Amino acid sequence: MSRDRSTRTARPRRLIALIPLLGTVALAACTATEDPPAAAPTSAVPASAPASATPTDPPAPSGSTPATIPTSAFVELPTELRKSPRRSTPVGDALPKLCGNEFGTGGRQVTASAAMTVTYQLADEPASNVPQGMIHQTIFTFDGDGASAYLTRLRSAVAACPSYDRSGPVTVRSTTLPGVGDEALLLTRTWAETSLNGERTGGKASSQIAVARVDTVVTVLDDQGWEGTSGNPTMLDRTVRDGVRAIDAWQR
Secondary structure, X not given: OOOOOOOOOOOOXXXXXXXXXXXXXXXXXXXXXXXXXXXXXXXXXXXXXXXXXXXXXXXXXXXXXXXXXXXXXXXXOOHHHEEEEEEEOOHHHHOOXXXXXXXXXXXXXXXXXXXXXXXXXXXXOOOOOOXXXXXXXXXXXXXXXXXXXHHHHHHHHHHOOOEEEOOXXXXXXXXXXXXXXXXXXXXXXXXXXXXXXXXXXXXXXEEEEEEEEEOOEEEEEEEEEHHHOOOOHHHHHHHHHHHHHHHHHHHX
16 A cells, blocks of 8 residues: 655645644644544543643744644544544643653644544444554644654664563564655554453563654554554554545645
């Protein structure tokens, strides 16, 4: 499902206002230009946190209109794979954390950020089954070369974090994800599998994070298996590629 980006034409530069971050992560709310997502069923999906947080620093003065990220820029799964509709999520909650704040290093070149969560299931599963997992998607827009710089910093930060502790050691492996956007990175986390009561099973569990850049936009997708189980690599691969197409369509 690779995309040939060799025919990509330059798009007019958007006028955007610089919005400072809360700490190192911008927590701007998703500004939807379509109907807001429906609430997730309380029987299967945890309740989402408030959709936004107010930065402690005032926005930088500017005469232009601040960038907004529409709902249409985010992935929505096909009906047969969707356990519940996508829903707004605070950026600080959606971004993954490894050894530290590797994914919150956008700096002051971030002009907008927003996040949503999709909860997925296997196709044709009974409605009574629990979800298979969820994918948190964050979108950043950047000024200048900020998007490329973000990927550069992220690669260095991940290289410095080959493992971390989360109730036991978690190893991190990083690879290039070819054919996705202008550049993309795939991270695989692996840990000792446990049963629902916390006992080691002797096996391994894993989940993945995909990061892709589309011109001056970066999206981070964090796949989490349900209740600490493994994620679904096929689902994440499909979602990041669909996500890049959605961002590309929004930017045209």
